[in-house]
Amino acid sequence: MSVDPHVVLSAFICQILRNWVAKMLALGTLLVSLGTASAYIWPSPQLDALEALRWDQDGHRNQPFSIFIEPCSRDLFAPRGTPSGRADSADWIRTAYHDMATYNVADGTGGMDASIRFTEEQARAENAGDGFAHTLSVLDGGVSRYVSIADALAIGTVMAIENCGGPEIAFRGGRIDAGEPNTPGVPEPQQDLQQHIDSFARQGFTQTEMIGLVACGHTFGGVQHAPFPDIVPELNDPNNTLSVTHFDSTFAQFDNNVATEYISGTTKNPLVVGTNDTTNSDKRIFSSDGNATMLSFANSPQLFASTCADLFARMLDTVPRGVQLTEVITPLPVKPYSVQLVSVGEKLQLSGEVRFWNMATANRTVTLLYTDRLGASHILPTPLTASGTSSAIGGEVHSRVVRVQHHRVHGPHLWAEVDELRRGREGGGSGRGGSPIAGRFDVAVRTDANITRLFLQQDAHDSVNRPIIVETEIPRPAAPVAANTVYEIWSVDVGGGASVAYTLRAEIANGSENATASGQQSLLDLGNVLCAT
Numbered sequence: 409m410s411v412d413p414h415v416v417l418s419a420f421i422c423q424i425l426r427n428w429v430a431k432m433l434a435l436g437t438l439l440v441s442l443g444t445a446s447a448y449i450w451p452s453p454q455l456d457a458l459e460a461l462r463w464d465q466d467g468h469r470n471q472p473f474s475i476f477i478e479p480c481s482r483d484l485f486a487p488r489g490t491p492s493g494r495a496d497s498a499d500w501i502r503t504a505y506h507d508m509a510t511y512n513v514a515d516g517t518g519g520m521d522a523s524i525r526f527t528e529e530q531a532r533a534e535n536a537g538d539g540f541a542h543t544l545s546v547l548d549g550g551v552s553r554y555v556s557i558a559d560a561l562a563i564g565t566v567m568a569i570e571n572c573g574g575p576e577i578a579f580r581g582g583r584i585d586a587g588e589p590n591t592p593g594v595p596e597p598q599q600d601l602q603q604h605i606d607s608f609a610r611q612g613f614t615q616t617e618m619i620g621l622v623a624c625g626h627t628f629g630g631v632q633h634a635p636f637p638d639i640v641p642e643l644n645d646p647n648n649t650l651s652v653t654h655f656d657s658t659f660a661q662f663d664n665n666v667a668t669e670y671i672s673g674t675t676k677n678p679l680v681v682g683t684n685d686t687t688n689s690d691k692r693i694f695s696s697d698g699n700a701t702m703l704s705f706a707n708s709p710q711l712f713a714s715t716c717a718d719l720f721a722r723m724l725d726t727v728p729r730g731v732q733l734t735e736v737i738t739p740l741p742v743k744p745y746s747v748q749l750v751s752v753g754e755k756l757q758l759s760g761e762v763r764f765w766n767m768a769t770a771n772r773t774v775t776l777l778y779t780d781r782l783g784a785s786h787i788l789p790t791p792l793t794a795s796g797t798s799s800a801i802g803g804e805v806h807s808r809v810v811r812v813q814h815h816r817v818h819g820p821h822l823w824a825e826v827d828e829l830r831r832g833r834e835g836g837g838s839g840r841g842g843s844p845i846a847g848r849f850d851v852a853v854r855t856d857a858n859i860t861r862l863f864l865q866q867d868a869h870d871s872v873n874r875p876i877i878v879e880t881e882i883p884r885p886a887a888p889v890a891a892n893t894v895y896e897i898w899s900v901d902v903g904g905g906a907s908v909a910y911t912l913r914a915e916i917a918n919g920s921e922n923a924t925a926s927g928q929q930s931l932l933d934l935g936n937v938l939c940a941t
């Protein structure tokens with residue numbers, strides 16, 4: 409049998425990965441000195457996925473969210489594309505708040521756990537409107553085994569705030585999706601001030617923080633006529649077809665107008681100047697400290713922004729007791745993507761991309777280097793080509809992606825130099841399996857690797873839509889199928905489905921220990937690492 413040249417799993421690849429990780433650990437001090445103390449160590453499948461969703465927003469390798477809030481007044485669900493007066497960005501922020509607002513600080517239940525996705529919660533009067541269903545249908549596009557629905561909602565919220573003029577929000581990942589609806593508890597406009605103070609206390613916020621969080625949220629969006637006909641009228645306005653009375657004059661923009669207009673008495677906020685005083689909850693809340701907090705926001709856009717940055721982050725980090733969030737996820741200065749080592753005859757070919765965050769400008773030259781097994785350094789002969797730029801936070805920060813293709817390599821260490829700055833580090837190796845059309849994996853396994861189990865993992869959803877993993881065994885061949893003197897081939901047919909993503913994993917008997925290592929790529933681009941030694 410001939411060896412599929414696209415398949416290789418080797419001790420050599422593992423050596424690259426391990427050396428790379430060791431170097432990244434050594435690099436830790438440098439990362440600290442670059443001001444990215446919380447940058448994690450690549451590779452980490454979960455953090456890689458969260459980092460990409462959080463930061464690779466526009467341009468090259470853009471992730472699925474930001475286009476839905478560009479421009480920030482965009483309403484994907486507007487009837488026949490009319491200017492509806494609504495905005496996806498406002499929906500996402502309100503959805504996150506309503507998901508969190510069930511939190512009970514006393515018993516640790518509720519909080520950001522995507523329980524708002526249950527129709528039972530959405531049917532409650534406290535969750536009037538269809539913005540929750542709209543939001544989740546869009547943000548579902550970012551959910552995977554590494555990104556929970558609640559994490560996707562949190563990232564969408566961060567983007568909506570940041571990309572629409574707001575401050576940078578510290579984002580942590582690791583939220584866990586609820587398996588059932590939470591106890592009700594979202595505040596409603598007809599409740600009195602004491603009920604709101606008590607409600608926010610249960611959620612973990614003081615009265616002053618309540619004023620802040622409501623003002624921060626209500627710098628976006630407004631009240632729609634359909635779900636709240638007793639609060640706002642039908643507008644019969646072709647430029648506001650869903651009759652939304654906005655909280656301030658800039659409903660798709662983060663700014664302190666919600667405070668300046670309130671303090672100056674020009675506000676049209678329907679929860680302040682509504683004709684029915686019973687539902688004027690913003691008025692009662694904003695004035696509950698003699699307007700001191702709102703005055704401070706009106707006087708200082710900076711104070712408003714920094715207060716909102718803190719409160720929004722706390723809102724998103726309010727999770728059920730026992731859920732452990734990650735460190736704040738900052739962009740990795742150097743991040744490899746889709747790094748693959750492919751066997752071609754007796755050689756290995758390296759290809760892939762490296763993202764340089766805010767570092768490699770068009771004027772800089774990027775060089776990849778590697779050391780061979782004897783420790784000698786070499787420069788990859790062909791200069792790297794820029795394959796695009798990506799950006800985040802409304803275009804404030806940019807990364808540059810360079811592509812390395814088909815360089816033959818012989819050594820285990822690889823790193824990047826950006827002009828005089830040596831900061832990048834090398835990527836792992838790869839196995840690449842099967843044709844997406846035929847849906848078959850042929851995996852070359854080292855005969856001396858002592859693999860006890862080889863299997864594929866595939867994303868799926870459980871009965872309440874939480875991401876789960878389905879496993880497919882790759883059986884040990886009944887009779888060894890030798891590829892050459894070093895490898896034998898294990899195979900599995902996975903059926904059709906060109907766009908299915910798989911992770912290839914192995915359990916390896918190492919004395920009495922089992923070890924598992926993995927990476928994730930699509931079937932078309934399986935850039936994985938399987939440590940088989």
Ligand code: HEM
Pocket residue numbers: 494495498499501502505536537539595596597598604621622624625626628629630631632633635636689693723
């Ligand atoms: C006492 C507390 C609160 C009450 C009574 C309240 C009430 C309301 C009401 C009645 C609406 C109209 C919804 C619609 O028509 O679809 C609304 C919209 C909104 N609320 Fe609140 N809210 C409160 C707190 C908050 C907080 C703390 C946040 C976020 C931090 C927030 C964020 C939003 C946003 C972004 C919208 C606009 C939604 C859109 O335009 O689609 N609210 N709120």
